[in-house]
Amino acid sequence: MAAPLILGIDLGTTNSLAAVMMPSGPVVVRDAAGDALVPSVIAFGSDGGVTVGAAARAQAVLNPLRTVYSVKRLMGRGIEELTEDLRHLAYPVAAGRGGTVCVTIDGHQMTPQELSAIILREVKARAEAALGQQITQAVITVPAYFDDSQRQATRDAGAIAGLDVRRIVNEPTAAALAYGLGRKVDATLAVYDLGGGTFDVSVLRVAGGVFQVLSTDGDTHLGGDDLDREIIDLVVAEVRGRAGAELTFPPATRQALRDLAEAAKIRLSSDPAARIEVDLGDGQRFQREIKREEFEARAARWVEHTIEHCRAALKAAGLTTEQIDEVVLVGGCTRIPLVRRRVEEFFGRRPYTALNPEEVVAMGAAVQAGILAGIQRDTLLLDVTPLSLGIETLGGATGKLILRNSTVPCQAAETFTTYVDGQTSVDIHVLQGERELARDCRSLGSFKLRGIPPMPAGMPRILVTFLIDANGILNVSARELRSGKEASVQIVPAHGLTRDEVVRMVKESYAHAVADLAAHRLIDLRNEATRILAAIDKALADLPDLLTAPQRAGLDAAVAELKAKMAGDDGDALYAAMRAANDAAAPLTQAQMDEVLKKTAVGKKLEEFGEGNAKC
Ligand code: ADP
Ligand code: MG
Numbered sequence: 159m160a161a162p163l164i165l166g167i168d169l170g171t172t173n174s175l176a177a178v179m180m181p182s183g184p185v186v187v188r189d190a191a192g193d194a195l196v197p198s199v200i201a202f203g204s205d206g207g208v209t210v211g212a213a214a215r216a217q218a219v220l221n222p223l224r225t226v227y228s229v230k231r232l233m234g235r236g237i238e239e240l241t242e243d244l245r246h247l248a249y250p251v252a253a254g255r256g257g258t259v260c261v262t263i264d265g266h267q268m269t270p271q272e273l274s275a276i277i278l279r280e281v282k283a284r285a286e287a288a289l290g291q292q293i294t295q296a297v298i299t300v301p302a303y304f305d306d307s308q309r310q311a312t313r314d315a316g317a318i319a320g321l322d323v324r325r326i327v328n329e330p331t332a333a334a335l336a337y338g339l340g341r342k343v344d345a346t347l348a349v350y351d352l353g354g355g356t357f358d359v360s361v362l363r364v365a366g367g368v369f370q371v372l373s374t375d376g377d378t379h380l381g382g383d384d385l386d387r388e389i390i391d392l393v394v395a396e397v398r399g400r401a402g403a404e405l406t407f408p409p410a411t412r413q414a415l416r417d418l419a420e421a422a423k424i425r426l427s428s429d430p431a432a433r434i435e436v437d438l439g440d441g442q443r444f445q446r447e448i449k450r451e452e453f454e455a456r457a458a459r460w461v462e463h464t465i466e467h468c469r470a471a472l473k474a475a476g477l478t479t480e481q482i483d484e485v486v487l488v489g490g491c492t493r494i495p496l497v498r499r500r501v502e503e504f505f506g507r508r509p510y511t512a513l514n515p516e517e518v519v520a521m522g523a524a525v526q527a528g529i530l531a532g533i534q535r536d537t538l539l540l541d542v543t544p545l546s547l548g549i550e551t552l553g554g555a556t557g558k559l560i561l562r563n564s565t566v567p568c569q570a571a572e573t574f575t576t577y578v579d580g581q582t583s584v585d586i587h588v589l590q591g592e593r594e595l596a597r598d599c600r601s602l603g604s605f606k607l608r609g610i611p612p613m614p615a616g617m618p619r620i621l622v623t624f625l626i627d628a629n630g631i632l633n634v635s636a637r638e639l640r641s642g643k644e645a646s647v648q649i650v651p652a653h654g655l656t657r658d659e660v661v662r663m664v665k666e667s668y669a670h671a672v673a674d675l676a677a678h679r680l681i682d683l684r685n686e687a688t689r690i691l692a693a694i695d696k697a698l699a700d701l702p703d704l705l706t707a708p709q710r711a712g713l714d715a716a717v718a719e720l721k722a723k724m725a726g727d728d729g730d731a732l733y734a735a736m737r738a739a740n741d742a743a744a745p746l747t748q749a750q751m752d753e754v755l756k757k758t759a760v761g762k763k764l765e766e767f768g769e770g771n772a773k774c
Contacts, residue, residue, distance in 0.1 A: 162294075162295055162531055163178060163180075163289070163293055163531070164260060164295040164296060164297060164324055164527035164528075164530055164531050165177075165178060165187075165224075165281075165282065165285050165293050165295070165296045165297070165321075165524075166178065166179070166184070166296070166297050166299075166520055166521070166522070166523025166524030166525070166526065166527045166624075166684060167278065167281055167296050167297065167298045167299070167520065167523055168276065168299050168329070168331075168332070168519040168520035168523060169198070169230065169274060169277065169281075169298055169299065169300075169312065169315070169518075170198055170230070170353060170519075171198060171228050171230040171231065171353060171354060171356055172197065172198060172228075172353055172354025172355060172381075172382070172490075173195040173197055173198060173276075173353075173354065173490070173516065174195075174196045174197075174198050174277050174281050175187065175194045175195050175281065175516075175517065175520045176281050176282075176285045176296075176494065176520055176522035176523075176524075177287065177517070177521045177523065178285070178524050178527070179524045179525060179527055179528030179531065179533050180432065181533070182526070182659070184336060184520075184521040184522070184524035184525050185524070186514075186517045186520060186521060187281075187284060187285045187288050187289070188288065189284055189287075189288065190663070193212075194517060195516060196210065196211045196212075196277065196280055196281055196284065197211050197212055197214065197215040197227075198227065198228070198230065198277050199211065199214040199215040199218060199225060199227045200214055200224070200225070200226045200227075200229075200273060200276050200277065200540070201213070201214035201217055201218070201221060201224060201226075202224040202264070203224070203228070203237060203262045203285060204224070205453065206419050208276065210276060210277060210280040211280060211445055211740075216413075216417070217413070218413070219409050219410075219412050219413035219416060220248065220409050220410060220413055222248035222409075223249055223250065223263075223657065223705065224249070224263055225248070225249065226249050226261055226263075226273055227247075227248035227249075228243075228246070228247065228355060229261075229270050229273045229274050229277070230274070231243045231247075232251065232259050232261075232270035232273075232312060232313060233270045233271070233274060233304075233308050233311040233315070233354060234270075234304075234305070234307035234308035234309070234311035234312075235258075235259065235270075235307075235308065236257040236258060236259070237251075237252070237253040237254075237257070237259050237700050238257075242319045242378075242379065243317065243379075244328075246355075247697065249261060249263075250262050252267075252270060254267070256497065257524070258270075261273060265508075266617045266699075270311060270315075271311050271314045271315045271318060272315075272318055272406075274311075274312070274315035275315045275316075275318035275319040276319075277721075278296075278298075278315055278316060278318075278319035278321060279319045281318070282296075282319060282320070282321060283363075285649065292381060293321070293322065294321065294322055294323065295322045295323075295324050295527075296316055296321040296322070296324065296527070297314055297323070297324055297325045297326075297327055297337040297523045297524075297526045297527040297530065298312055298313075298321075298323055298325075298326055298327070298523070299326075299327050299329045299332045299519050299520075299522070299523050300312050300326055300327075300328065301328070301329055301356075301358055301374075302328040302329065302330050302331070302360045302371045302374045303358065303374045303376070305757070309326050312326060313326060313618070317564065319343070321567055322528050325526060325527075325530060326463050327522070327523055327526050328360070328371060328611070329349075329351060329358070329488065330347075330349030330351065330358070330360035330362055330368070330371070330374075330486070330488070331362065331369045331371075331522070332347050332518075332519045332520075332521075332522025332523050332525075332526065333351070333486050333488045333518045333522050333527060334347055334349065334362060334364065334369065334483075334484075334486060334522065335512065335522035335525040336513055336518045336519070336521040336522035336525060337484075337486060337510055337629065337631070337650070337673075338485060338629060338630065338650075339364060339629065340364060340367050340369070340487070340525075341367070342364050342365075342483075342771050343362050343365070343366065344363075344364070344365045344366075345363075345483040345484060346361065346362070346372070346477065346481055346482055346483050346506060347361070347362045347363075347364060347482070347483065347484045347486060348360070348361055348362075348468070348471070348472075348482045348484075348486070349485075349486045349488055350383070350464070350468065350485065350486070350487055350489075350492065350501055350509065351363065351376075351487075351488035351489045351492075352464060352488075352489040352490075352491035352492050352497060353381050353382065353488075353489040353490065353491065354379050354381050354382045354383055354489075354490065354491075355378075355379065355380075355381040355382070355383050356375045356376065356377070356379070356381050357376045357378055357380040357381055357463075357464050357489075358374060358375075358376040359374065359375050359464070359468050359471045359472050360373070360374045360471065361373045361374075361472065361474075361475040361477065361482070372474075372475040372477070373471045373472075373474035373475040374471060374514055375467040375468070375470045375471035375474065376462065376467050376471075377464075377467060380460060380463055380464065380505065381411075381450050381489075381491060382420070382423070382424060382490060384460050385423050385453075385456075385457050385460060385491065385494075386416060386419040386420045386497065387419070387432070388453070388456040388457060388460075389418075389419035389422055389448065389453070389456075390415050390416065390419045390449070392456070393415060393418075393419070393434060393436060393446065394407070394415070396444070396446065397436070397444050402440075407483075408439065410437065411437070411438065411439065416438060418434055418435070419434075422434050422448055422453075422494075423453070423494075425455050425549055426448070426450045426494075427493045427494050427495060428461050428763060429450075429665070430449065430450050430640050431447050431448065431449045431450065432447070432448055432472060433445070433446070433447050433448075434446050434447075434448060441589065450495075454496045456624070457494065457496055458496065461494075461496055461497055461500050462500075462504045462714055464604075465500055465501075468501075469504075470506075479505050481503065482505055482506075482507070482630070483723075484510065485501065485502075485505045485507060485508075485509035485510065486509065486518075487501065487509045487511050487515050487517070488515050488518055488519060490515060490516045491516055492509075492511070492515045493515060498511065508633070508648075509647065510629055510631060511563065511648045512632070512648040512649050512650045513650060527558075535611050539635050540633075542564060543560055543561075543562055543563065543564045543566060543568070543626060544563075544660040545590045545591055545592060545600075545660055545663060545664070546558045546560060546561050546587050546590070546591065546592055547559060547560040547561045547588070547589070547590055547602075547624055547626075547632065548560070548588075548599075548624075549574075549586055549587055549588055549589060549598040549622060549634075550576055550585075550587035550589060551574070551681075551685075552681075552685045553596060553681035553682075554595055554596045554597060554681060555594065555678045555681040555682060555683050555685060556589055556591070556593065556594055556595060556596050556599055557572065557574070558622050559571070559572055559622065559624045560626065560686065562592065562664070564626075566626050566627075566630060567625070567626055567627050567628045568625075568626050569623065569624065569625045569626075570623070570624050571621055571622065571623040571719065572621075573619050573621050573639075574620045574622060575615075575616050575617070575618055575619060575620060576610070576613070576615050576616065576617075576618050576620075577615050577616070577685065577688070577689065578615050579613075579615045580612040580613070580614075581610065581612075581615065581616050581618070582608070582609065582610050582611070582612055583606050583607060583608045583609070583610060584605070584606070584607050584610070584620060584636070585604055585605075585606055586604060586605055586607060586622060586634065586636050586645075586647075587601065587604040588602045588603050588604060588632075588634050588647065588649060589601060589602065590602050591663050591667070592663060592664055592667030593663075593666065593667070593670060593674050594670075594675055594677060594678035595674060595677055595678065595681075598666075598670070598674070600663070602632070602649045603647050603649050604647070605634075605636075605645055605646070605647040606636065606645065607620065607636040607643060607644070607645040608643070608645065609641070609643045610638045610643055611640070611641050613707045615639070615689070615692070617639060617640075617688070618640060618641075619638065619639040619731075620636055620637070620638050620639070621636070621637045621639055622634065622636050623635050623636075623637070624636070627757070630650065631648060631650055632648065632649045632650070633646060633647075633648050633651070634646060634647050634648075634649065635647075638767050648725065656687070666693065676729060679729050680727055680729050680732070682737065683723055683729055683732045683733060684732070686736065687720055687723075687724050687732060687735075687736050687739075688724075690720070690736060690739055690740060690743075691717065691720065691721070691739075691756075693743075693747065694713070694717060694739065694743050694746070697743065697746040697747060697749075699748065701746060701749055704745065704749055705745060705746060705747060709745060711741075712742045713739075713742040713743055713746075714734070715742075716738045716739040716741075716742040716743075717739055717742075719731075719739070720735040720736060720738070720739045722735075723735040
């Protein structure tokens with residue numbers, strides 16, 4: 159009999175989502191468009207229709223009295239506890255029965271539990287559509303600081319939505335479970351969660367699979383919304399500066415501003431600048447570019463507040479930063495580079511970021527659901543790497559850095575270089591698998607190392623380091639040694655692979671070993687041949703009169719032969735043609751060697767080079 163399917167649900171203040179435990183690990187539920195997040199927003203139409211999610215959020219400012227958001231703030235609380243929260247809510251909240259609260263839409267009263275149930279029903283329906291089966295059981299997460307009545311209200315919301323809530327799990331515990339930290343024998347963890355409107359930090363102790371909350375701290379009114387408001391304020395101040403201080407904005411413009419500000423904030427997590435364009439009505443437009451530094455200068459005070467709360471949480475737990483073994487990042491706003499930098503600086507260790515910070519809580523809820531359902535997660539051995547790990551090199555070959563069955567923790571590094579003159583960035587594509595070609599391996603992720611100073615091909619020295627820590631988390635970093643430029647990515651290599659898949663991938667590598675090796679060799683030879691041809695071209699351009707006529711004719715013939723062999727797939731013939739071309743070019747390369755050294759010492763002008771994108 160199949161194990162019952164228990165849905166893991168992160169019922170968030172800003173966004174909600176679900177995940178399920180599969181034999182390969184937790185899998186986030188996505189809709190047909192690939193979206194996992196359901197904005198925790200409900201819109202009540204004047205026709206009686208109810209909309210949940212992105213569509214409801216998109217019209218929130220236009221329809222303030224009929225759009226309900228942040229219901230989580232109301233769960234299990236009395237009206238007198240909510241004075242601060244009520245100032246932030248545009249929809250009407252009144253005292254309900256027995257010290258509770260209710261929301262009134264069109265004279266119809268609804269409890270926070272009923273409203274949360276509408277969101278849960280939507281999440282459940284999406285999961286049922288995605289999985290093709292009915293769901294009746296769930297694990298739901300709540301903040302660690304939720305008291306009994308808030309937890310009970312969450313259970314009730316589940317029941318109203320037709321879900322048997324098997325367990326209420328703390329959000330930080332769920333995040334730690336998603337990272338496999340529940341297997342730790344004895345460790346102290348800090349979970350830093352910066353969401354849309356709330357900030358929580360929790361200090362947890364895990365021992366023998368049991369989590370204990372040592373302390374929590376935070377601010378229920380600090381989050382991404384504050385950072386969006388910084389951008390909105392900046393735009394509004396500038397528009398008013400131009401158009402007159404008394405200018406007011408119609409609701410449609412305010413809605414657009416809110417969406418644009420959030421989009422700009424999100425863009426600035428990956429790009430150094432973002433464009434903002436606002437339609438002010440009457441054919442007027444406001445345009446502006448906002449730089450990351452400018453945003454960070456405005457965001458800094460909020461980030462500092464979060465660090466103060468981290469300090470308070472540690473103090474309450476009676477611990478120092480040195481006593482924290484692992485730091486986990488949760489919440490969409492932890493993608494902001496400034497947040498990552500400050501957290502790392504404060505705790506003095508690199509936080510875990512491998513899993514999507516908006517999805518990690520739902521994934522952990524699914525892990526807990528899997529434990530309850532008795533699905534023994536097919537955990538891969540953590541003491542050895544099940545498959546080799548490496549990067550894609552030029553031409554689609556795999557450069558392996560860590561071989562399968564290496565004992566964890568382990569580290570490996572190798573130096574790569576560029577193949578294009580003036581290349582200022584390289585793509586690092588991280589691969590897992592035994593095959594020789596990148597397309598036959600599993601892609602684990604990729605990142606770009608930018609800002610390499612323009613240099614001739616072959617000059618940059620890019621040190622790629624793979625580090626697998628004791629929890630099986632892979633950190634890949636790339637550092638250009640001449641300039642010190644650095645970029646990195648974190649990955650959970652075991653996620654989504656069952657032992658069967660590992661066995662299959664290893665078997666396939668044996669089956670294809672000979673053909674793969676030949677293909678890899680051909681790629682390497684072609685790369686080398688390309689380099690030789692480029693070097694010959696350059697040498698001929700630099701020293702056009704050096705060769706005698708017979709020498710030149712011999713070189714031209716060798717070059718033509720090499721090009722012909724590059725197009726074929728006979729590795730031995732290509733190798734022979736390469737040697738012949740090298741020999742024919744020997745007088746040139748000899749003379750050119752001094753030339754290159756001289757040039758290198760003088761240095762190239764920056765303008766000579768553009769941004770190359772070739773793989774390293
Ligand atoms: P919650 O737990 O409060 O429901 P989430 O963890 O889903 O919230 O976080 C939502 C917040 O994360 C929003 O403010 C959103 O704008 C922000 N966010 C999402 N992605 C990014 C990103 N790439 N960079 C910065 N902020 C982001
Ligand atoms: Mg959250």
